[in-house]
Amino acid sequence: MSGKYDDLSKAQLIELLEKRDRTKKLGLVWERDEIAADQAIDENFIACEIVPELSDKPAPWTNMIIEGDNFDALRWLRMTLSGRVKCIYVDPPYNTGNKDWVYNDRYMDKEDRFRQSTWLEFLFERISLARDLLAEDGVILVSINDEQRALLELMMDEAMPGKRIATFTWRTRTGGNDSKGAFISENHEHVLIYGGPDFRFGGYEKTFEKYIxxxxxxxxxxxxxxxxxxxxxxxxxxxxxxxxxxxxxxxxxxxxxxxxxxxxxxxxxxxxxxxxxxxxxxxxxxxxxxxxxxxxxxxxxxxxxxxxxxxxxxxxxxxxxxxxxxxxxxxxxxxxxxxxxxxxxxxxxxxxxxxxxxxxxxxxxxxxKELKNATQPVSSWITPLAETYTLPATEEIDPNAHLVSGSTQEGTTDIQDIFGSKAFNYPKPVSLVREMVRQATSQTGIVLDFFAGSATTAQAVMELNAEDGGDRRFIMVSSTESTEDEPDKNLCRDVTAERVRRLNASDDPKYDGLAAPFAYLRTREIAFEDLDYDLAPKDAWAALETLHGLPLTIYEDAAVWNAHESEGVTLVMVDKYDAALLDWLREKSRQNVFVYAWAPGQLARELGDVEVEIRSVRDTLVRGFQQ
Known part of the structure; x- marks a missing residue:
């Protein structure tokens, strides 16, 4: 054995062979280095730093916009939100070869014979992390065009075995005149649906008009x-x-x-x-x-x-x-x-x-009275707004049991209305994402989009909350997409976050009632050996607040300890021991008090007679990160 295996240890070779023995013989195969992929997960620690000047509205912030490589952001989210995300929607790059996505600071070449493998591995790493974020009743919805649907679906079967639910088919436009060599115009896309064992779409309220x-x-x-x-x-x-x-x-x-x-x-x-x-x-x-x-x-x-x-x-x-x-x-x-x-x-x-x-x-x-469900299931066909009249109104098919969505033109028009220019290419219509999120969530829950782009998903969540008084929270992840040719480009700051800022400040009646305060965070890599020195208390505080389901606040560096009190939990992080903390905790005399310290041993001795849970900041975060 020679070449790329020369520098592997015996243990690594055994691990690689054991993995290959466990691999199914039937399925999708693409070029990937499994050991390198595994090492990349724990190669370094990821911190998220709140950038107050780019955040919107005063703290506390219930929503997040994260700037950085979504691989890094997903590793941070897995540490802080594992098993708690209700709905993930992503519109990933479609790998057309027409400079539609940036990877390792270079555009993919349409003629690259490893183009598909690179794209599949890129998505596999991220979908695998996203899988760990889903709640038992959570769902991930992934948009894709017809050309790449088969590859993506097989890859997702690998990343999320046994979790496939169905596929939505979405009419993207009507009357397209452009065509391929076979003289066919592609007017549809797909949304792949993978979910947890307890996931169910909300369905539509049954009409009782026929019960006469x-x-x-x-x-x-x-x-x-x-x-x-x-x-x-x-x-x-x-x-x-x-x-x-x-x-x-x-x-x-x-x-x-x-x-x-x-x-x-x-x-x-x-x-x-x-x-x-x-x-x-x-x-x-x-x-x-x-x-x-x-x-x-x-x-x-x-x-x-x-x-x-x-x-x-x-x-x-x-x-x-x-x-x-x-x-x-x-x-x-x-x-x-x-x-x-x-x-x-x-x-x-x-x-x-x-x-x-x-x-x-x-x-x-x-x-x-014999109806088994108060609602009826969602159809896999997403109907264009312009074609709702075509829905069959028969005994067995209710026209209300369909998702109804605008076309791609709606998405483009929304961007132009908000920005006054074409600030983003190929945005999905808000109505499409809104109706899927409506079906996938109740009035609460976390909605994540780690290819956030123009923040269509954020607007969809804002519209739903304004409509039904819900308390859904969003997390948008977007990179800068800067390149050697455009080093100052920052898509996350100038498009993703800017869209939400403008919606928050808009006086247009069309956007009346839309409001979503958000914290703007930026990912940062830290070598594990430097963690004790380079992990700033304010970054640890943001991670711990997220871990405990609390909205984000600004960490007070001057304070020897910070506290975040809520109805269900009290979070305390101690930078240096202060005797006043002991008296403060005794006065609280409540359950669900979590005290974090960099050196918890001394604190545990001092607080021996106080019923609180004391944890190590470093150990808690590292253990969650390396799960």
Missing amino acids: FWDEERKDHYRLSDISQPKDMNERINGFYAMYDPQTDTYYPPNPQRVWPSPFPKGAKYDATDYPDLMPVFPPDEATKGKLPAKDQISKWVKQRRIVFPDDQRVEVFDDIDALRVAIDAADVPMARKTKKIWREMPHLEFWVGKRIGYGIPQWVRYK
């Missing part, structure tokens, strides 16, 4: 709906029978493409093929009683009035087989759109001669 009937005996409203099942007569032979109304002596033929429900529960021994000479009838009539299994559930449902037969309908009786055949040829028999329910080659065609044949359709009674 009243059952006096049950004291409940009900509606009538389709009773058939989506199986044809070959798939469900047990559903191919004549449904019989004993009150009117009327028979209803099955739709061969969508048969009646099975007359017997699962596990019951019944097979219509056991009766080749008999047209099954349920409930049994006089001719079939004793010839078919007893206690069918159709008879039970009819008796319970769960099946309702039409009152006002056409009924025909054909006196001979010839008359029936004439009606069949003329399509003058019961129909399911263009499908004849009685046809010439139908098994037991002669059965229908001399019978009262109903042209209507029996229906199932659905009671309002």
